[in-house]
Amino acid sequence: MAEIPRTNSQHSTSSDDSQWPLWEVFLQPPKGQPHEHAGSVHAATAEQALQNARDVYARRGEAVSIWVVPSRAITASTPEDMGPFFDPGNDKAYRHPQFYKVPHGVRVF
Amino acid sequence: MSSSAQTTVPADDPARVAEFEARIARGETIEPKDWMPERYRRQLVRMMSQHAHSEVVGMLPEGNWITRAPSLRRKTSLLAKVQDEAGHGLYIYCGTETLGVDRRELIQQLLDGTAKYSSIFNYPTLTWADIGCIGWFVDGAAIVNQTMLAKASYGPYARAMVRICKEENFHKRQGYEIMATLAAGTPEQRAMAQDAVNRWWWPSLMMFGPHDKDSPNSDELLKWGVKRKSNDELRQRFVNLTVAQAKAIDLVLPDPDLRYNEETENWEFGEIDWDEFWRVVKGHGPCNRERLAARRAAHADGEWVRAAAAAYAAKHNASAAEAA
Numbered sequence: 282m283a284e285i286p287r288t289n290s291q292h293s294t295s296s297d298d299s300q301w302p303l304w305e306v307f308l309q310p311p312k313g314q315p316h317e318h319a320g321s322v323h324a325a326t327a328e329q330a331l332q333n334a335r336d337v338y339a340r341r342g343e344a345v346s347i348w349v350v351p352s353r354a355i356t357a358s359t360p361e362d363m364g365p366f367f368d369p370g371n372d373k374a375y376r377h378p379q380f381y382k383v384p385h386g387v388r389v390f
Numbered sequence: 391m392s393s394s395a396q397t398t399v400p401a402d403d404p405a406r407v408a409e410f411e412a413r414i415a416r417g418e419t420i421e422p423k424d425w426m427p428e429r430y431r432r433q434l435v436r437m438m439s440q441h442a443h444s445e446v447v448g449m450l451p452e453g454n455w456i457t458r459a460p461s462l463r464r465k466t467s468l469l470a471k472v473q474d475e476a477g478h479g480l481y482i483y484c485g486t487e488t489l490g491v492d493r494r495e496l497i498q499q500l501l502d503g504t505a506k507y508s509s510i511f512n513y514p515t516l517t518w519a520d521i522g523c524i525g526w527f528v529d530g531a532a533i534v535n536q537t538m539l540a541k542a543s544y545g546p547y548a549r550a551m552v553r554i555c556k557e558e559n560f561h562k563r564q565g566y567e568i569m570a571t572l573a574a575g576t577p578e579q580r581a582m583a584q585d586a587v588n589r590w591w592w593p594s595l596m597m598f599g600p601h602d603k604d605s606p607n608s609d610e611l612l613k614w615g616v617k618r619k620s621n622d623e624l625r626q627r628f629v630n631l632t633v634a635q636a637k638a639i640d641l642v643l644p645d646p647d648l649r650y651n652e653e654t655e656n657w658e659f660g661e662i663d664w665d666e667f668w669r670v671v672k673g674h675g676p677c678n679r680e681r682l683a684a685r686r687a688a689h690a691d692g693e694w695v696r697a698a699a700a701a702y703a704a705k706h707n708a709s710a711a712e713a714a
Binding site for chain 1: 421423424425473474477480481484485487492493494549550553557699700702703706
């Protein structure tokens with residue numbers, strides 16, 4: 282998941298240093314796989330973020346597609362959500378195929 | 391490499407610390423938003439930023455030879471390697487930022503001279519063979535260290551290390567190939583290769599840091615799973631790997647005490663000059679001042695690029711606002 286800094290200070294585009302806004306980088310490896318978080322880059326614009334992401338995370342054909350997303354734009358769950366938010370509802374046995382009976386003699390279903 | 395002032399840290403809730411340590415013991419990965427002891431966070435910021443700085447400063451001794459590489463093949467390899475080092479620095483800065491620090495602060499500490507980086511880069515690259523030796527020894531030692539760190543308990547650090555390890559093997563092999571070529575060359579080339587080995591061997595062993603008993607941070611880092619092996623264990627592994635590689639290209643590691651112990655299956659080695667180690671760590675190595683001056687100059691010379699990018703972004707945003 283996105284690795285968003287705890288204190289997300291955005292020093293906009295001051296030219297005194299390199300601290301441009303932070304962008305999270307997602308790469309799609311070849312062969313139809315989903316985009317996956319790779320890391321982050323600083324960049325002044327979305328276009329520059331894409332170029333930086335390519336230079337930093339895809340120098341050796343690691344990606345066929347790159348997404349860059351302003352870190353600020355990501356809403357993420359928190360570790361405190363671990364319990365109820367992700368409750369798998371294991372008590373709801375009817376969500377699983379094993380709950381249902383198949384007549385004897387049917388081997389491959 | 392791993393000395394720091396033991397600053398006082400606000401006390402954490404012992405119950406939470408116990409819970410945290412139980413997670414580490416179960417082999418769970420700690421992620422940026424998870425609760426962590428303040429001391430764990432600070433140790434990681436220190437260690438990761440030093441590591442990132444090392445990648446960045448590491449470009450300097452090698453960049454020094456790009457224009458003088460002996461062939462186009464060697465030049466393109468070296469360019470690609472130096473570009474990788476820049477990328478590695480960025481991976482780790484990005485990982486460090488997940489701990490709630492700004493890259494800007496970290497870079498400022500490097501430029502101020504208040505941050506440390508690996509002392510190995512405070513040694514000069516006098517000949518072309520030094521570039522081979524850096525790839526072979528320095529990247530070789532880094533691989534031993536980083537393979538271990540790829541299992542670190544902090545997720546973003548471990549993931550950055552996995553990415554780096556994939557690229558680092560190219561660095562080591564290109565270095566070893568340079569050394570093998572020189573070692574099989576003219577008597578002058580052989581002598582140049584041996585001279586580089588003589589100068590780089592001991593500083594490379596120092597890269598793993600002080601003996602375990604003298605390493606103030608080691609116990610804590612091991613306890614929290616940031617490190618999985620101690621400085622001395624990693625150093626021994628590096629020596630064991632390198633002896634055979636030296637033999638294969640007929641170069642001699644400059645240690646009269648180097649001998650194989652059948653029982654432990656380790657190559658035992660002589661005592662490191664720890665006075666030299668601490669001298670260089672404390673800023674009195676051959677190139678400490680030169681490296682920092684070069685880094686500061688590069689930062690200042692890049693100012694116009696940053697200003698131009700910022701001006702472009704401002705113009706872009708203004709015209710986008712107008713269109714809306």
